[in-house]
Amino acid sequence: MVHCFKIHGDRLAWDSETQALLILDEPAFACLELYVQSAGRAPDDAELRRLNRERGIAFEELRSAREEIDELIAAGHLFAPRAPVAAEVLYPEPPVIKALCLHLCHDCNMRCRYCFAGTGDYGTGKRTMMSTEIGKRAIDFLIEMSGSRRNLDIDFFGGEPLLNWEVAKELTLYARQREVETGKELRLTLTTNALLLDAEKREFINRHMKNVVLSFDGRREVQDNMRRAVGGQSTFERVAANIDAFIPERGDAEYYVRGTYTHFNLDFVEDVLMMADRGWEQLSLEPVVGAPEKEWSLRTEDLPEIIASYERLAAEYVRRRRDGSEDPPFAFFHFNIDLESGPCYYKRLKGCGVGVEYCAVAPDGTLYPCHQFVGKPEFVLGNVMEEPPLTNQDLLERFRSLLVPDRVPCRDCWALYFCSGGCPAAAWYETGSLDKVYEQSCVLQQHRLECALWIQTQLNRD
Numbered sequence: 431m432v433h434c435f436k437i438h439g440d441r442l443a444w445d446s447e448t449q450a451l452l453i454l455d456e457p458a459f460a461c462l463e464l465y466v467q468s469a470g471r472a473p474d475d476a477e478l479r480r481l482n483r484e485r486g487i488a489f490e491e492l493r494s495a496r497e498e499i500d501e502l503i504a505a506g507h508l509f510a511p512r513a514p515v516a517a518e519v520l521y522p523e524p525p526v527i528k529a530l531c532l533h534l535c536h537d538c539n540m541r542c543r544y545c546f547a548g549t550g551d552y553g554t555g556k557r558t559m560m561s562t563e564i565g566k567r568a569i570d571f572l573i574e575m576s577g578s579r580r581n582l583d584i585d586f587f588g589g590e591p592l593l594n595w596e597v598a599k600e601l602t603l604y605a606r607q608r609e610v611e612t613g614k615e616l617r618l619t620l621t622t623n624a625l626l627l628d629a630e631k632r633e634f635i636n637r638h639m640k641n642v643v644l645s646f647d648g649r650r651e652v653q654d655n656m657r658r659a660v661g662g663q664s665t666f667e668r669v670a671a672n673i674d675a676f677i678p679e680r681g682d683a684e685y686y687v688r689g690t691y692t693h694f695n696l697d698f699v700e701d702v703l704m705m706a707d708r709g710w711e712q713l714s715l716e717p718v719v720g721a722p723e724k725e726w727s728l729r730t731e732d733l734p735e736i737i738a739s740y741e742r743l744a745a746e747y748v749r750r751r752r753d754g755s756e757d758p759p760f761a762f763f764h765f766n767i768d769l770e771s772g773p774c775y776y777k778r779l780k781g782c783g784v785g786v787e788y789c790a791v792a793p794d795g796t797l798y799p800c801h802q803f804v805g806k807p808e809f810v811l812g813n814v815m816e817e818p819p820l821t822n823q824d825l826l827e828r829f830r831s832l833l834v835p836d837r838v839p840c841r842d843c844w845a846l847y848f849c850s851g852g853c854p855a856a857a858w859y860e861t862g863s864l865d866k867v868y869e870q871s872c873v874l875q876q877h878r879l880e881c882a883l884w885i886q887t888q889l890n891r892d
Contacts, residue, residue, distance in 0.1 A: 432466050432508055433844035434459060437741060437884045444883055446844045447510040449769055453887050457491040462499055470509035472500060526577035531790035531801040532568055534560045534598055535589040540623050540665060542657045544690060544718050544726055550589035552805030559594045560793040564815060565601040568791040571814045573612055585619040587801055592626040602638045625665060627672040632679055640684060644673050647689040648701020655694055677710055685712055692718045692726040696735040699743040706760035714763035717874055719856050737877050744881035748888045764878040765885055781850035785829025799829055802855035832864060839867045845876045
């Protein structure tokens with residue numbers, strides 16, 4: 431599928447099947463749009479003459495552009511057919527669980543206004559900690575369910591997992607022990623709000639964690655508007671200081687400072703740049719997901735300003751990576767695409783594997799399809815402390831049906847290989863259905879990808 435778009439005065443075209451990325455002049459862009467409107471059929475002279483009259487583009491230039499586009503089509507660079515996809519192709523062997531979100535703590539030392547986890551207790555009214563026994567059993571469950579897969583992932587999550595620090599350390603060392611015993615590699619991630627990230631914890635984390643996700647929203651007024659401590663105190667200075675100390679000690683190991691933007695900071699580009707200017711290089715800001723009546727929720731009328739912010743961020747991303755810039759460069763999660771050696775066709779179609787290859791374990795051992803479904807009785811898969819652990823076969827089959835992104839809106843979307851059908855949890859929260867798509871998320875995903883593709887053209891020009 432060919433997608434034509436404009437950004438920062440450049441005219442671009444992207445073929446989702448061949449990964450051809452073209453920078454076009456006005457005649458070629460206008461001509462290619464006619465091809466797209468006709469599903470790849472070449473426009474005849476009459477159509478080109480109409481375009482000449484309507485747009486003032488010379489007829490001969492349009493004919494020349496048509497010849498060049500026909501050559502690209504003949505060479506297989508444009509309008510290549512989409513390869514058929516079936517579950518048995520994406521999964522020649524039955525899917526196995528390869529990743530686990532381990533909820534060490536259903537409590538939190540912050541009270542974020544947009545928290546999907548109900549300020550830590552996931553709407554249960556119970557603030558609980560995972561025991562070492564349940565955590566070890568969850569790790570064993572992952573190993574048992576992983577089949578022949580060697581590389582496995584565990585995310586220590588919450589609430590705020592550092593509130594259960596002693597158990598976090600015990601489970602980390604147990605994971606290392608089980609690696610030796612089984613020959614598996616257990617790649618550990620910790621997600622934290624960084625309030626408790628002191629020197630002792632930083633040293634242990636940097637020694638054992640493959641990745642660390644640090645939650646922070648940006649400028650003082652943004653952070654303190656949405657992310658205050660339990661007693662209502664500001665968190666900006668304490669969290670920023672702890673991240674400032676952590677990142678230099680992290681060295682070359684993986685981390686992300688991950689924030690959320692809301693209706694209150696549609697100019698979130700300022701938050702990204704504030705973090706970059708502190709020397710925090712690996713960054714991500716995600717759009718909030720919330721009920722429409724919430725004052726911080728994003729609205730349809732916010733989209734033009736959000737899109738403008740992404741475009742400005744893309745321009746700043748490029749400027750800071752060019753020679754001569756004195757401002758620190760940064761990596762932005764949604765701009766990180768690799769068109770040369772990135773994931774293969776089949777891996778790009780696979781999503782996160784929610785409910786099949788990935789699941790979450792609550793402090794009491796209850797299994798859910800992912801961390802965003804925790805606390806929802808209708809999404810309980812079983813319990814790691816029971817035998818068998820997975821008992822809700824109907825729900826498991828339901829999520830297996832989502833493994834291949836073949837919903838109608840997705841089949842005809844040029845961005846499919848970069849979103850794999852989107853987030854089922856976000857779709858469920860926004861539409862009440864796992865089968866529908868969250869349209870606002872689609873718009874943002876598509877435009878972020880346009881920005882990422884434009885960045886590729888700019889960096890390759892250099």
